[in-house]
Amino acid sequence: MYYLWFLLIGLVAGWLASLLVKGHGSGLLLNLVVGVIGSFIGGWILSLFGLFVVGTAGSLIAAIIGAIVLLWIASAISNSSAKNRRQK
DSSP states (O other), X not given: OHHHHHHHHHHHHHXXXXXXXXXXXXXXXXXXXXXXXXXHXXXXXXXXXXXXXXXXXXXXHHHHHHHHHHHHHHHXXXXXXXXXXXXX
């Protein structure tokens, strides 16, 4: 049951992060992947500041933070590679 809850939080976090960063959702599977990976990134980032996730709301907030960071990194990499292709 815990894994189902973890996936649901990841799905919601990925969807909200893609709305905040891109302005629209990215599809069910991509939102799920971004949210789940973002939950690990968010938990790690918050632990660097001495904060630790507690409860469902804390997990969702950490996952959203991590998913936003993940989308920003992906956007920076794709913009950089697109710029390199245009210069060649």
